[in-house]
Amino acid sequence: EVQLVESGGGLVKPGGSLRLSCAASGFTLSSYSMHWVRQAPGKGLEWVSSISSSSSYIYYTDSVKGRFTISRDNAKNSLYLQMNSLTAEDTAMYYCARDEEMAAMSHFDYWGQGTLVTVSS
């Protein structure tokens, strides 16, 4: 059974840092691109960052460029998101998601349950 389990969220002060983790099981992580998607309270979904299977291609949404760093350790079946210089606008539930990418058509077929990040003084 495919499972994605996020951890590392919590309450942090503005300007602080957090490192999110996503533990993958039930599939071969090294075969898939992975993403982070966030959802502010009561709001819609926002794609944050993606990383290809071998970490060769990494992308970020403009609002987090220079502050967030995505990485992965396929040997440990884990995905990470290092978040620095956090602001109140980063407050959200953060989901990791797997990209099935069949026939070059990218789509997120499995999602974790999310980890909540709250940025507040």
Place this chain on the structure above:
Amino acid sequence: DIQMTQSPSSLSASVGDRVTITCRASQSISTYLNWYQQKPGKAPKLLIYAASSLQSGVPSRFSGSGSGTDFTLTISSLQPEDFATYFCQQSYSAWTFGQGTKVEIK
């Protein structure tokens, strides 16, 4: 950046109704369009990918159509478990979600 606009933002419907949700892209995205369902407190669930392909395990009452800039998600006969929020997503250039359509009970 490609913007995705869904309509309506919310709708009220009854069990058994046919429901259609529209998603429009700010530029042509071919069929690089996915649909997700999200229930309160839960992660999104993939329903449709590549505009019209039904994800494994998703009931056949869900269908998707469209190409270019205009897409639709149709629920042929609304069931109680379908009351949720639906999001479209483009994957043509990076990834962008629509703002969501909340389907409520009439």
